[in-house]
Amino acid sequence: MTIIEKARKGIITDQMRLVAEEENLSPEFIRKGVASGTIAIIRNNKRDIKPLALGEGLRTKVNANIGTSEDIADIKLELEKLEAAVDAKTDAVMDLSTGGDLRSIREQIIKSSPVAVGTVPIYEVSVNKFRSGEGMIRMTPDEIFDTIEAQAEQGVDFMTVHCGVTLSTVERLEQSGRIVDVVSRGGAFLIMWMYYNKKENPLYEYFDRLLEIAHRYDITLSLGDGLRPGGLPDATDRPQVQETIFLGELVKRAREKGVQAIVEGPGHIPINDVAMNVKLEKKLCCNAPFYVLGPLVTDIAAGYDHITAAIGGAIAAAAGADFLCYVTRTEHLSLPDVDAVREGVIAARIAAHAGDIAKGVEGAYEQDLEMSKARHTLDWKKMLSLAIDPKRASELRSAAPPSDDDVCTMCGEYCALKKLGEIRKLKR
Ligand code: SF4
Known part of the structure; x- marks a missing residue:
């Protein structure tokens, strides 16, 4: 039996489970998609x-x-x-x-x-x-x-x-x-x-x-x-x-x-x-x-x-x-x-x-939300790890190292995020 035939018979295969886990969706959702042909597991x-x-x-x-x-x-x-x-x-x-x-x-x-x-x-x-x-x-x-x-x-x-x-x-x-x-x-x-x-x-x-x-x-x-x-x-x-x-x-x-x-x-x-x-x-x-x-x-x-x-x-x-x-x-x-x-x-x-x-794919927007939070807190380690190409992002940051590790060489000591953060701390 092929995977589409198994799906039509209501069988959830290991491959369907694996896809469900990867995509953060239910195995039944995947099975139904394969059975109808709107999902292909290749x-x-x-x-x-x-x-x-x-x-x-x-x-x-x-x-x-x-x-x-x-x-x-x-x-x-x-x-x-x-x-x-x-x-x-x-x-x-x-x-x-x-x-x-x-x-x-x-x-x-x-x-x-x-x-x-x-x-x-x-x-x-x-x-x-x-x-x-x-x-x-x-x-x-x-x-x-x-x-x-x-x-x-x-x-x-x-x-x-x-x-x-x-x-x-x-x-x-x-x-x-x-x-x-x-x-x-x-x-x-x-x-x-x-x-x-x-x-x-x-x-x-x-x-x-x-x-x-x-x-x-x-x-x-x-x-x-x-x-x-x-x-x-x-x-x-x-x-x-x-x-x-x-x-x-x-x-x-x-x-x-x-x-x-x-x-x-x-x-x-x-x-x-x-x-x-x-x-x-x-x-x-x-x-x-x-x-x-x-x-x-x-x-x-x-x-x-x-x-x-x-x-x-x-x-x-x-x-x-x-x-x-x-x-x-x-x-x-x-x-x-x-x-x-x-x-x-x-x-x-x-x-x-x-x-x-x-x-609206499961988990896609959340990655950007995490990046925004890391940018706001100037968490460089996290920003680099969340980048779609961490290698390129790290290379570019290292190529122009800032004198202050908190910021980058784009604005340096005039970093908007850092300056506003400091003022907010003083206000508290
Ligand atoms: S220095 Fe400028 S570009 Fe770099 S993180 Fe701060 S605000 Fe952003």
């Missing part, structure tokens, strides 16, 4: 890691994408990135490798990761076909499903599958007059295949085959948005919305077969449309947990896209998004290095936490 049944819990009422989680490219394929570097992401408290990582020995890289990432690992299996199928000289347009449905099964057997916990890129959504795309076209690699590979073979996307046509594999390993399907907008002018256009409608139907089919599903979303959205996109996904996809990439609220901040994404991520999380994929400062420019990974995770965590305060 973990391949071959793995023994802390499960990744996403959904209604839970803390917003963050994901860090790592992985090699054709130009930079260094497993040592990827393991350092994994370590940096985990150290910065990411809740999950995705291995998006396309360079080097993909199977071996994935093996090492899964072995080293204490958090859930996701992949996009169509990358491996496409890269292998490309390397064989046949070209990705010649991949067969069997090769796609065999790769998915092999990755599940390896222990991958969740997989992005672009099942909503169908002949009809592609037709709509062609009529849409989009400016940036398709920016999802998985989406683009599948569209190339569909153009060449004049056939339906195998991930959509044989969705039941995908469900059988997911059921066997109890892995979660992350229904990918292959037609996500790649620029503000394309946001919330007809191809994006039509794909979301398809994904909502597939969420229902997954649930019926006892498989957990989450839905992926944009991408690039103007700030005033972010909340509307979250509500649209929740409505069209039966309140499935929503996983957004950013979203980026402007297209002109290259070099600072971790900030652009954190702005969009905070608004998305406040509106109900459950899982934020980080964006690093190197987005649209190059593969991130270790520092960019660390900074990206912290930026996404800030966004997630800001959203959690607005959503």
Whole structure:
């Protein structure tokens, strides 16, 4: 039985108890959420890691994408990135490798990761076909499903599958007059295949085959948005919305077969449309947990896209998004290095936490209350320990040590908090 099937039978599993404890919620609340599909507890049944819990009422989680490219394929570097992401408290990582020995890289990432690992299996199928000289347009449905099964057997916990890129959504795309076209690699590979073979996307046509594999390993399907907008002018256009409608139907089919599903979303959205996109996904996809990439609220901040994404991520999380994929400062420019990974995770965590305060997530506001109290009493030890990145906060304080330990070098002896505190003591 999968976790969703157990939840429907009224069984509270150890994983549900663990999530309940972590989130400070009742095990029954978690069980009900899993049974209805509004909460996903992600973990391949071959793995023994802390499960990744996403959904209604839970803390917003963050994901860090790592992985090699054709130009930079260094497993040592990827393991350092994994370590940096985990150290910065990411809740999950995705291995998006396309360079080097993909199977071996994935093996090492899964072995080293204490958090859930996701992949996009169509990358491996496409890269292998490309390397064989046949070209990705010649991949067969069997090769796609065999790769998915092999990755599940390896222990991958969740997989992005672009099942909503169908002949009809592609037709709509062609009529849409989009400016940036398709920016999802998985989406683009599948569209190339569909153009060449004049056939339906195998991930959509044989969705039941995908469900059988997911059921066997109890892995979660992350229904990918292959037609996500790649620029503000394309946001919330007809191809994006039509794909979301398809994904909502597939969420229902997954649930019926006892498989957990989450839905992926944009991408690039103007700030005033972010909340509307979250509500649209929740409505069209039966309140499935929503996983957004950013979203980026402007297209002109290259070099600072971790900030652009954190702005969009905070608004998305406040509106109900459950899982934020980080964006690093190197987005649209190059593969991130270790520092960019660390900074990206912290930026996404800030966004997630800001959203959690607005959503009323258990314990989120209380952390800020504690920080305010520590600031008022000039309790520096506590302030540093409560910071989202205590390491960075300590480094900055030590870099400019104050002459008076009570204050900081911003105002020094004119510290408003200290001066008012002294006067108040005298008044008593
Ligand atoms: S010195 Fe200024 S900035 Fe620093 S703690 Fe006091 S009031 Fe705040």
